[in-house]
Amino acid sequence: MDDRSKKYLDTYLATLSEMDRLKHTSFSADCFCADVESANICSDLIRRGIKVAGCSMKYWVDSGKEHMPEVGHLQVVTDWFGEPSSIIEITSVSECRFCDVDEAFAMAEGEGDQSLAWWREAHWEYFKKECDGLGIEPSEEMVLIKERFKVVYRGL
Numbered sequence: 001m002d003d004r005s006k007k008y009l010d011t012y013l014a015t016l017s018e019m020d021r022l023k024h025t026s027f028s029a030d031c032f033c034a035d036v037e038s039a040n041i042c043s044d045l046i047r048r049g050i051k052v053a054g055c056s057m058k059y060w061v062d063s064g065k066e067h068m069p070e071v072g073h074l075q076v077v078t079d080w081f082g083e084p085s086s087i088i089e090i091t092s093v094s095e096c097r098f099c100d101v102d103e104a105f106a107m108a109e110g111e112g113d114q115s116l117a118w119w120r121e122a123h124w125e126y127f128k129k130e131c132d133g134l135g136i137e138p139s140e141e142m143v144l145i146k147e148r149f150k151v152v153y154r155g156l
Contacts, residue, residue: 005029005076008084012074012153029076029084034126039080042111046077047086049151051110057127058095058143059134069093069147087153098127099140108148 001009009029013021032042032054045051060066073090096105106119124138131138 001027001029001076002082004082005078005084008153008155009074009076009087011155012087015153024072024074024089026070026073027075028073029078029082031078031080031082034129036080043077043079043085045110046088046151047154051108052150053105053108053110053146053148055096055101055105055109055123055144055146057130058145059136061145069145074152075149084155086151086155088149089152090147090149092148094146096144096146097140098123098142098144101144101146105146 006029009027013024031039032046032051033039042051056066061068069090071090071093075088075090076084077086077088078084101116101119101123103116106116107114109119112118112122127142128138131142
């Protein structure tokens with residue numbers, strides 16, 4: 001976590017009671033998505049409380065390159081350039097096959113027109129690029145890690 005995100009997180013934690021601060025033991029800072037435009041759009045959607053969910057391929061957890069998300073984890077959400085925009089707390093984590101993602105989750109992701117059709121098309125392209133880079137075949141059966149979260153801090 002860089003200094004900007006650490007300061008942003010510390011400012012939020014200072015607003016909590018000691019008991020509430022002690023409940024949080026897992027922290028990170030990062031942007032959503034893999035390109036400037038999408039990362040900045042997602043940062044704004046999260047800050048405004050429109051985007052309250054996200055997902056990634058379970059492959060990353062299974063390969064050991066990412067940790068399984070945990071309920072209670074705090075993430076400083078940044079734009080592409082590392083500027084903090086909000087802090088989210090993970091409220092639920094579940095697994096789901098790509099083909100089983102439903103309209104409610106697509107809406108919670110808050111991107112595009114929030115429809116399942118838009119979600120499937122955009123996420124298929126995203127995951128296909130990830131799979132191509134890994135040399136694996138994308139599949140409707142690929143397992144995703146779904147996270148739901150809430151914004152707990154929007155700064156000043």
